[in-house]
Amino acid sequence: MVTIPDPHLAMVRPVRPRTPNGCEECLKLGSPWVHLRLCLTCGHVGCCDSSPLKHARQHAGGDGHPVVRSFQPGEQWRWCYVHEAMV
Template identity: 70%
Template sequence: MTLPPDPHLALVRPVAPHTRAGCEDCLRIGSAWVHLRLCLTCGHVGCCDSSPHRHARAHAGAQAHPIVESFEPGESWRWCFVDERMT
């Protein structure tokens, strides 16, 4: 079964990452992260759901920016937090 296109893809914009140094929120509070995600609406770099603070998901909820892309070298997938699926 093929899913219809995710309507949240309309929120994807050309973005530049706010930082390449790591999760911008973890850097601010001095915390560690596991993997990084790039918000495709504004360029926020946040940590994944396996990280202690789950900053990418928190950003998506607080800012209504649902689509992220892996910010890990060699990975090229996107995730929609609203629909909980790959896009």
């Protein structure tokens, strides 16, 4: 079986976290989050799907930046929201 790479990986860029201290929107709203995700296209830091407001998923859909990586210490995995799969 041949595995085809996710085409959205072409959108991955070297990024710096825009808000390294937490979810960009939650920090503005004073809302809690569970875990953080870093957009690998623009550096947006958003909260995960286990968080009340799911800002990482909203950013991926609204801005068209589907690939994130975990922004949790010691985690390096990446996720594509379009394909709902690790990449």
